[in-house]
Amino acid sequence: MRMLVLGGTAWLGAAVAEEALRRGHEVTCLARGSAPAPARASFVAADRDLDDGLTAVAGTRWDVVVDVSRHPGQVRRAVRDLDTGHWVFVSTANVYATFGALEQTEDAPRRAPLGGDVLPDMESYGEAKVACEDAVFAAPATATVARSGLIGGPGDDSGRTGYWPWRFAHPVGERVVVPDDLDFPCALVDVRDLAAFLVSAAERRLDGVVNVTGPSVPLREVLDTAARVAAATAQPLPVAAERLRELGVGAWMGPASLPLWVDDPDWRGFATLDTTRARAAGLVTRPLEETLRDALAWEEGSRSSPRRAGLTDDEERRVLAALSGEAGSAG
Numbered sequence: 001m002r003m004l005v006l007g008g009t010a011w012l013g014a015a016v017a018e019e020a021l022r023r024g025h026e027v028t029c030l031a032r033g034s035a036p037a038p039a040r041a042s043f044v045a046a047d048r049d050l051d052d053g054l055t056a057v058a059g060t061r062w063d064v065v066v067d068v069s070r071h072p073g074q075v076r077r078a079v080r081d082l083d084t085g086h087w088v089f090v091s092t093a094n095v096y097a098t099f100g101a102l103e104q105t106e107d108a109p110r111r112a113p114l115g116g117d118v119l120p121d122m123e124s125y126g127e128a129k130v131a132c133e134d135a136v137f138a139a140p141a142t143a144t145v146a147r148s149g150l151i152g153g154p155g156d157d158s159g160r161t162g163y164w165p166w167r168f169a170h171p172v173g174e175r176v177v178v179p180d181d182l183d184f185p186c187a188l189v190d191v192r193d194l195a196a197f198l199v200s201a202a203e204r205r206l207d208g209v210v211n212v213t214g215p216s217v218p219l220r221e222v223l224d225t226a227a228r229v230a231a232a233t234a235q236p237l238p239v240a241a242e243r244l245r246e247l248g249v250g251a252w253m254g255p256a257s258l259p260l261w262v263d264d265p266d267w268r269g270f271a272t273l274d275t276t277r278a279r280a281a282g283l284v285t286r287p288l289e290e291t292l293r294d295a296l297a298w299e300e301g302s303r304s305s306p307r308r309a310g311l312t313d314d315e316e317r318r319v320l321a322a323l324s325g326e327a328g329s330a331g
């Protein structure tokens, strides 16, 4: 198979390129060149923000084009300019209009598409991906549109999957601050499993939309697994959302946050997507323990930039000190 990866130099795109190469496919990666493409892939330096940015690859007949873009204009230009037998578009669960309902299938209502060519900020991420999807649906070829849940595992620069095992491996005291909403549904797909699914989908020209994520488990299971892979002796200290807010601790991602949890009933269904279709199409997800163990190894051995989620040691100390002596706290 002759595969063009639009991107292919960052986390998921590179994993897709690696997996396709491993299976013996011919892979070309197109990006501006902020990072190298995987060894053995051909690399084309180009800027997709330019109207003629894809000229260098437009004269080739591709078997499959894989696109990870968040910008509708980039995807529309790719569909306009490229000659391919199949598209694989990496979308997101964020395209769905709400997450109040559990186990949503692929026909659940989406958000309105973003107008314009460029995603202005992450607030409009879901809307931008809807517009990207629409561009791919309009392509004159078959298309796999994979709506991914949270992606995890080694290389998760956001720190969302690495934080919990890392924090349990490096506690600042005898307790680790965790949300008390231990039933909150969590799910993630290991980047390697998602990449394998996408390459298989390309090989089979899987046509249609698929939700792709791992099994939904309660937050307590994520925390237990994180503590186990970290061989932790520190115990969790569950704290109510309101108290966390008072202490300046946020949810999900970003600075001073507790990842994988969202203090919002409207988001309870986010990690419960129905993946029956992806499973039937060959999605295999490894145990959470393996993903968290490898995420921890990556945090310990390969992280080169500051973690962008969780509490720093100073923040964890400050929160533990503030909670010291409160009911239920061991101080």
Ligand SMILES: NC(=O)c1ccc[n+]([C@@H]2O[C@H](COP(=O)([O-])OP(=O)(O)OC[C@H]3O[C@@H](n4cnc5c(N)ncnc54)[C@H](OP(=O)(O)O)[C@@H]3O)[C@@H](O)[C@H]2O)c1
Binding pocket: 006, 007, 008, 009, 010, 011, 012, 013, 014, 030, 031, 032, 033, 034, 035, 046, 047, 048, 049, 067, 068, 069, 070, 090, 091, 092, 093, 148, 149, 150, 151, 152
């Ligand atoms: N993280 C999650 O939990 C999550 C969940 C659901 C879905 N997703 C989706 O998963 C995908 C992640 O993809 P990824 O890890 O490969 O990271 P990414 O950061 O989306 O990768 C962007 C790629 O496109 C290239 N690129 C950016 N601007 C370009 C331009 N103007 N012209 C040409 N190339 C350009 C980048 O390389 P250069 O900078 O060198 O150009 C890079 O290779 C995205 O589609 C995201 O929406 C993520």
